[in-house]
Amino acid sequence: MIANEETLKNLMVRAQKGDKQSYSVLLEQTGRWLGRYFSNKIASDAIDDLIQETLISLHRKRDSFDPTRAYLPWIAAIARYRWVDKLRQTYKHQAGTLDFDIAEEGHEDVVGAKISIDRLLTMLPEKQAEVIKLVKVEGYSIAETSDKTGQSESLVKVNVHRGLKKLATMIESE
Amino acid sequence: MQNNFSIDDLVNDLTPVKPMNINKGLALPAVIVTAFAALFISQLGLRSDLAAGNPAPLILMRGGILLLLGFATAHAVVHMAQPSVGKGNQGWIWAVGAALLFPVSALIVAISAISSDMPVTVNTGWYCLKMCLAASAATAIPMVLWLRKGAPTSLERAGWLTGLAAGGLGAFAYSFHCPFTKVMDISVWYTAAIVTSSIVGRLIVPRLIRW
DSSP: OOOOHHHHHHHHHHHHTTOHHHHHHHHHHHHHHHHHHHTTTSOHHHHHHHHHHHHHHHHHTGGGOOTTSOSHHHHHHHHHHHHHHHHHSOOOOOSSOOOTTOOOTTHHHHHOGGGSHHHHHHTSOHHHHHHIIIIIISOOOHHHHHHHHOOOHHHHHHHHHHHHHHHHHOTTOO | OOTTOOHHHHHHTOOOOOOOOHHHHHHHHHHHHHHHHHHHHHHHOOOHHHHTTOOOHHHHHHHHHHHHHHHHHHHHHHHHTSOOTTOOOOHHHHHHHHHTHHHHHHHHHHHHTOGGGOSOOOHHHHHHHHHHHHHHHHHHHHHHHHHHHSOOSOHHHHHHHHHHHHHHHHHHHHHTTOOOOSHHHHHHHHHHHHHHHHHHHHHHHHHHHOO
16 A cells, blocks of 8 residues: 555655655655556556656655655656656657556555656647657557558657657656 | 666655745745846936836836746746646736737837837847846746756646747846836837847757756
8 A cells, every 4th residue: 555645745845855765755655656656658668767767856856846846747757757758758669568558456545646657749730749648658669550441651750759748848847 | 667766666656745835936036136236226326216216107017018028037037947737837928918018019019100219229129128138037047947856747838838938028127127118119129129039048958957
């Protein structure tokens, strides 16, 4: 079971004061939370890397947490930033292994729909979101994605590029 | 998986940190703007109407709009260092809207060709532009350092806003000396300074604050 917002926030406040025990629990709990957050949003073999990168960002940027505000929206902003950054890298894996639309059971209870990655993707035009899921998340080639969506190959490339650029501007949107 | 990653290493590396404070982030740009205003006044002189205690209404309006634009956008920049999903900070958009008053006025003046406001003063204008940009560059430095310390998630927007804030504040500092009295001169040269600063911010700042 993952700690709730209030507990995580208290742990983070103590961590900012240098409490190592609280920090250890916070990192462990946040790591588990991130595992669910990124579940089905990137290839399973890339999730561990993404969680680690996000935790390292948490560590480096821990003074950017405002103790008067909530913890989960803060870590979600960092997680989304790392996720988009990962998608923008030339990242490939075996295609067809994810069911993007099915979230893990209980995911929404823990994360909150407003700060989820699904929510972020719904803000994109449908055609851009579709090709990003296929090419960048599920790992299909441009040609395969073109066949699946009916978009020309050049349009797939343009939509992936534009969609990722737009995602990068909407990280903090809910 | 990254081979060298360990939660224990992060825990062992933990040191106490003070949460970033918005007021602290705004203080240094404010100090630099004040210092540049003092420098312009001491080296180039205070505008004669300001010195006489009888400023023209247009000049007061110009100062107010530049300060509003600079402060609202600097506030947004400083906020961007502390990310949070759902945190709206769109106040700067209204300040930009207010600042558009000058270029729109210039356009109307140009179209209606009001003789007393034409043509634009070129030599003094170039000088004004250079001084504004010098003050803007100095004002941008603490904002960039603040963003580097924090975790801005929209790098391009942070670049635009840093340039816009620095442009507005730099122009405000120079406005204490600036001898212009015509809306056309003010609109053309101040708009040029702010737009140039914004473009430079967009081009340079994202590379400096990537994390």
